[in-house]
Amino acid sequence: KAKELGRNTFQFYTEALTQAAVRRLSLETRLRRAVKSDEFVLHYQPQVRISDGRVVGVEALLRWQDPDLGLIPPDEFIPVAEETGLITQVGEWVLRTACRQMRQWLADRNGPDTVAVNLSPRQFQLQDMPALVGSILQSTGLAGRHLDLEITETALMEQGPDAARILHDLKALGVRISIDDFGTGYSSLAYLQQFPVDKLKIDQSFVQKIPDTLGAAEIAATIIAMGRNLGLGVVAEGVETAAQLEFLRNQDCGFYQGYLANRPVRAQELREWLAARTESAIGIPAG
Ligand code: C2E
Ligand code: MG
Ligand code: MG
Numbered sequence: 621k622a623k624e625l626g627r628n629t630f631q632f633y634t635e636a637l638t639q640a641a642v643r644r645l646s647l648e649t650r651l652r653r654a655v656k657s658d659e660f661v662l663h664y665q666p667q668v669r670i671s672d673g674r675v676v677g678v679e680a681l682l683r684w685q686d687p688d689l690g691l692i693p694p695d696e697f698i699p700v701a702e703e704t705g706l707i708t709q710v711g712e713w714v715l716r717t718a719c720r721q722m723r724q725w726l727a728d729r730n731g732p733d734t735v736a737v738n739l740s741p742r743q744f745q746l747q748d749m750p751a752l753v754g755s756i757l758q759s760t761g762l763a764g765r766h767l768d769l770e771i772t773e774t775a776l777m778e779q780g781p782d783a784a785r786i787l788h789d790l791k792a793l794g795v796r797i798s799i800d801d802f803g804t805g806y807s808s809l810a811y812l813q814q815f816p817v818d819k820l821k822i823d824q825s826f827v828q829k830i831p832d833t834l835g836a837a838e839i840a841a842t843i844i845a846m847g848r849n850l851g852l853g854v855v856a857e858g859v860e861t862a863a864q865l866e867f868l869r870n871q872d873c874g875f876y877q878g879y880l881a882n883r884p885v886r887a888q889e890l891r892e893w894l895a896a897r898t899e900s901a902i903g904i905p906a907g
């Protein structure tokens with residue numbers, strides 16, 4: 621019986637592994653094509669100032685619509701893009717598209733002030749990252765202060781001593797730096813202080829457990845206090861409920877992002893959403 625079970629388990633794992641390998645291989649091939657044939661689109665999610673409900677920025681989130689497989693989530697294809705090196709082209713497209721869009725929003729009365737772009741660990745390590753960002757800012761005519769670059773806490777820690785230099789080169793362009801998924805990487809206050817960062821983004825795994833789960837609530841409150849002490853902005857990500865927002869407001873958290881405000885949407889839809897929001901003057905969320 622045990623032997624039979626063992627065999628079935630083995631079979632189960634080989635099948636699952638094969639399926640995963642096939643999917644991955646097919647993703648790699650499709651990703652190469654996608655880069656050439658315009659299958660990417662950026663969605664934008666608002667970042668809201670908690671004190672007055674103003675939309676101060678948006679985060680650009682990459683979407684890939686494969687003609688056969690449909691919408692593929694970034695958590696699935698970004699790692700493949702990283703392993704294959706395709707992230708270079710994908711990342712450049714994202715930066716350019718987001719900067720161009722931001723430039724357009726600056727002409728709108730209701731537009732956000734900044735656009736945030738995610739940098740994967742490998743992108744962050746690319747030798748010429750600061751030069752690339754500089755040339756994209758120049759060619760799109762966007763001032764650096766309207767661009768916010770998000771780097772995960774883990775990516776920053778993995779980078780080691782070079783991280784501070786890369787960040788300084790980026791800061792010299794006037795861009796803002798945010799630490800994404802903060803709280804998951806075990807970095808210390810002392811460690812954090814050596815980097816020229818502007819914002820901490822509290823990881824949604826904590827945010828989604830507030831206010832009722834004690835550990836998560838304490839971690840969120842600690843990050844907010846830490847941000848205040850270091851003079852950094854703090855953004856809570858993944859806010860879905862009014863109770864979560866209420867907790868954040870009581871802790872004096874600066875900004876939030878999440879389905880409670882809006883899901884990530886296309887540029888045009890965001891524009892309409894912003895216009896409707898201003899018109900009905902429901903700038904201040906309940907709470
Ligand atoms: P992230 O940067 O931490 O982005 C936040 C993720 O949470 C996004 O998932 C967003 O859609 C989702 N989210 C926002 N509000 C809520 C909420 O209230 N509830 C829940 N459950 N989820 C919420 P998404 O778009 O699937 O992106 C996942 C990750 O993929 C991102 O995490 C980021 O690390 C990466 N990514 C996305 N776009 C890019 C890109 O252009 N370049 C790179 N390098 N990575 C990207
Ligand atoms: Mg992000
Ligand atoms: Mg995050």
Ligand code: MG
Binds near residue numbers: 801
């Ligand atoms: Mg994330």
